[in-house]
Amino acid sequence: MTPTLVQSHLPHAGTALRVDLGARARDWAEIQERMLVPLYEAVYERLDVGDGTRLLGLGCGSGLALLMAASRGATVTGVDPSAPERLALARKRLLPDGAPQAEAGGARLVAGGPGDAAGPGVPAYNLVTAFQPIGCMAGDSEGLSGLLEAAAPLTDRGTPVVLAGWGPPERCATSSVMRVATKLADPLRSAGSWRPALRDDLEEVAQRAGLKPDGSGRVACPFGYADVESAVRGLLSTGLFDAAVGATDKAQVDKELTEALHPHRRHDGTVWMPNVFRYLIARTP
Numbered sequence: 495m496t497p498t499l500v501q502s503h504l505p506h507a508g509t510a511l512r513v514d515l516g517a518r519a520r521d522w523a524e525i526q527e528r529m530l531v532p533l534y535e536a537v538y539e540r541l542d543v544g545d546g547t548r549l550l551g552l553g554c555g556s557g558l559a560l561l562m563a564a565s566r567g568a569t570v571t572g573v574d575p576s577a578p579e580r581l582a583l584a585r586k587r588l589l590p591d592g593a594p595q596a597e598a599g600g601a602r603l604v605a606g607g608p609g610d611a612a613g614p615g616v617p618a619y620n621l622v623t624a625f626q627p628i629g630c631m632a633g634d635s636e637g638l639s640g641l642l643e644a645a646a647p648l649t650d651r652g653t654p655v656v657l658a659g660w661g662p663p664e665r666c667a668t669s670s671v672m673r674v675a676t677k678l679a680d681p682l683r684s685a686g687s688w689r690p691a692l693r694d695d696l697e698e699v700a701q702r703a704g705l706k707p708d709g710s711g712r713v714a715c716p717f718g719y720a721d722v723e724s725a726v727r728g729l730l731s732t733g734l735f736d737a738a739v740g741a742t743d744k745a746q747v748d749k750e751l752t753e754a755l756h757p758h759r760r761h762d763g764t765v766w767m768p769n770v771f772r773y774l775i776a777r778t779p
Contacts, residue, residue: 518731519579523556525728529717530625530658533771534559536713537656541621541775543568550611550619550648552641553577553626554603557584564588564601571602571611571619581605608645619648622655622778627771629659629695630672630734642703646778653778655705657696661712661770668717668767671729671754678738678747696774705776712772719765726751 543549547568551560554572557580564570570588574581581603588601604610622645628635642655649655663669697707719725726748729735738747758767 521731549621552624556580573604627658639702665770700776709775717767725765
């Protein structure tokens with residue numbers, strides 16, 4: 495996930511927010527990122543990802559989705575212009591020898607946008623993924639159409655492009671927890687406030703980018719944590735609560751999150767929140 499569960503949101507202008515970005519990236523990679531594994535698996539199975547797949551991952555983050563594709567035989571390239579700490583973790587996962595990129599035919603990781611993944615001798619991609627789920631926060635799809643437009647010229651005609659989004663709030667238990675971000679960030683609601691996912695969120699992004707929708711699916715992606723502390727760390731690693739931390743303080747956000755998670759705590763202390771995510775397959779012109 496970008497990947498991230500949502501695209502990054504900056505705190506309100508003038509808000510000083512102190513975050514250990516390295517620790518946050520580790521929390522994302524070790525706790526939160528795995529929640530989207532069922533989504534990655536469903537997409538790869540549907541599109542028969544394997545030998546011969548040349549995948550371009552937009553907003554690749556710490557690289558779990560790329561690693562899963564590579565394990566199926568795909569040649570993967572990940573780009574991410576805004577999360578160097580996560581990209582450093584992706585390099586450790588995909589390029590364990592520390593090389594800037596693997597030999598020809600291996601994984602590539604680029605601190606930049608789609609255009610930075612082009613170059614002489616780089617074959618056209620035949621799969622593009624944008625696994626950052628949209629439809630959770632106001633404005634979380636901003637900039638995505640531009641990324642898709644920049645990626646399209648690097649692909650074969652009719653290449654599948656995968657977009658991901660949150661499912662209906664009534665099927666996403668985490669929606670109630672996300673509302674904490676809006677509640678605490680008020681009066682910063684206009685930027686980064688929670689909103690329910692809409693049915694055509696993904697289609698609208700695809701159409702703005704000049705892509706043709708060609709199928710969709712829904713996948714159960716429950717959020718499960720060993721305990722409440724792990725749940726709080728995992729959720730904070732998404733960046734969704736930055737505005738709330740800036741408007742109040744981290745201690746207050748931790749307290750409110752802990753209370754919001756209480757209904758989802760099981761007898762053994764674990765936290766379990768069923769969710770449904772949606773994906774759209776679109777095609778390049």
